[in-house]
Amino acid sequence: MEFLIISGLSGAGKSRATDVLEDLDYYCVDNMPVRLLPRFAELCLAAHGRYEKVALVTDIREREGFAELFPTLDQLWDMGLDYRILFVEAAVPAIVKRYKETRRRHPLAADGGSVEAAVQHEIELLAPLRERADFVINTTNLTNAQLQRELLRFFGGDNSTRRMAVNVMSFGFKYGLPVEADLVFDVRFLPNPFYVDHLRDRTGMDDEVRDFVFSGEQAPTLMRHLTELLRFLLPQYVEEGKYTLTIAVGCTGGKHRSVSVARELTEVIRQLGHNAVLINRDAEK
Numbered sequence: 001m002e003f004l005i006i007s008g009l010s011g012a013g014k015s016r017a018t019d020v021l022e023d024l025d026y027y028c029v030d031n032m033p034v035r036l037l038p039r040f041a042e043l044c045l046a047a048h049g050r051y052e053k054v055a056l057v058t059d060i061r062e063r064e065g066f067a068e069l070f071p072t073l074d075q076l077w078d079m080g081l082d083y084r085i086l087f088v089e090a091a092v093p094a095i096v097k098r099y100k101e102t103r104r105r106h107p108l109a110a111d112g113g114s115v116e117a118a119v120q121h122e123i124e125l126l127a128p129l130r131e132r133a134d135f136v137i138n139t140t141n142l143t144n145a146q147l148q149r150e151l152l153r154f155f156g157g158d159n160s161t162r163r164m165a166v167n168v169m170s171f172g173f174k175y176g177l178p179v180e181a182d183l184v185f186d187v188r189f190l191p192n193p194f195y196v197d198h199l200r201d202r203t204g205m206d207d208e209v210r211d212f213v214f215s216g217e218q219a220p221t222l223m224r225h226l227t228e229l230l231r232f233l234l235p236q237y238v239e240e241g242k243y244t245l246t247i248a249v250g251c252t253g254g255k256h257r258s259v260s261v262a263r264e265l266t267e268v269i270r271q272l273g274h275n276a277v278l279i280n281r282d283a284e285k
Contacts, residue, residue, distance in 0.1 A: 001044060002026075003081055004055040004155070005037075005073075007129055008088030009122055010107055011095040013139040013147060014057050017088055020151045023243060026055040034058055034065045038075045045081070055086075060122055061107045069129065086154070087126075087133035091140040092119050145241040164238050165275045167246040170204070170262035172254025172282040181248035183233075185226070185261070190219055193256040203283045204259025213260040222261070227268050234274055254282030 004026065008014055018028045032040065037058070044051040060066055076083050090098075099106055099115045109118040130136065135154050139147055171178050173188070193199035193212045202209050213219055237245050249265065251257035259280050269276035 001049075001051060001081075002053040003041065003044070003076075003083040004053075004086060005083055006055055006057045006086045006088065007059050007126070007133075008086075009090060009095060009119065009126065010060060011098045011119075012088045012090040013137075013142075014059065014088050016139075016144060016147060017086070017137070017151060018055065018057060020148050021055045021155065024053070024151070024155060026053040026155075027051050029054075029056040031061055032056040032058045033062055034068045034072050037072050038079065041076055041079060041081050041083075045079075060125060063107070066125075073132075084134040085129070085132060086135045086137070087130045088137050088139060089130070090138060092116060092123075094140045095119050145239075148241040164234065164242055165244045165277070166234070166269050167244065167277050167279055168262045168266045168269065169246060169248045169279040169281055170254055170258035170283065171248055171250045172258070172285070173250050173252055175254060175282050175285065177250070178246065178248045178281065180246045182246050184248045184250065186250055187219075187222070187257045187261050188251050190222075190251070190257045190261070191216055192252075194253065199256070202256075203280070204256050204261075204263055205280070205283070209256055210260040210263065213257050214264075219261065223264055223268065226265060227272075230265075230269060231272060234269070234272060254280070254285070259283050 004021070006014055006017060006021075015030070018030060022028050029040070037056075040056070044054050058066070058069065073083070096115045096119065106115050106118040106122075108121050109115055137147070137150050142150070167180075169178055169181065173186075177184065190213055193202070193209050196212065199206075199209050199212060204210055204213065234245070247265065247269075249258045249262040262278055262280070266276045266278040
């Protein structure tokens with residue numbers, strides 16, 4: 001079992017780090033009381049593989065109880081638990097600025113006391129823990145995507161090369177745009193099977209409908225351009241740290257043209273090395 005203890009300076013980004021670790025399939029607990037660490041570890045170990053990766057946050061918010069952290073960590077070693085410590089920090093001006101923006105109170109700030117003084121005090125208190133940490137991440141100049149990449153580098157394992165999931169959704173404009181769409185392509189300029197009697201009640205999942213839509217030059221030309229566009233775009237989204245991308249393809253009713261193109265686009269994306277799922281939102285309406 002992987003057992004990760006997350007600590008660090010207040011306002012440095014521990015919550016954001018926890019969000020990323022949850023995406024990496026860690027079971028995460030925030031603000032765990034120090035005294036509960038051994039008991040919690042026992043429960044995880046007794047689950048016999050149910051909790052393969054666990055991450056919990058414990059920090060200065062516990063005030064007096066945090067002083068018991070080192071003896072508690074020794075208990076974990078005595079239990080045979082090979083834990084690791086992630087320490088998240090940032091420069092004092094950056095943390096002060098974040099507290100001003102969120103208007104939250106620093107856990108160590110006395111009434112009327114300055115945030116800067118509280119952060120400096122916290123740095124002093126946590127210095128021994130920082131020295132003991134296995135990983136230290138400074139978030140001062142990191143974007144969310146850059147923080148995610150750092151965490152993937154440390155804790156991603158096989159997930160560090162995880163392929164982005166792409167949802168390709170066909171839809172009908174008359175039913176409204178999909179609210180989850182990241183990219184939208186309008187294919188209403190393509191030949192419309194709706195006006196062909198024996199195709200009207202079928203969908204783009206039928207080969208005959210698909211062949212009709214792709215019978216002219218427009219659809220194949222569109223697919224060539226979309227393939228080159230996605231060949232460029234998809235790696236950029238992966239680099240940015242996106243886990244899921246939704247590409248919406250729309251026609252009037254969402255039954256023929258959009259389904260035919262979305263079907264082809266799904267195969268193209270798979271050939272480009274990404275997980276792709278076809279969703280036909282309005283095909284049966």
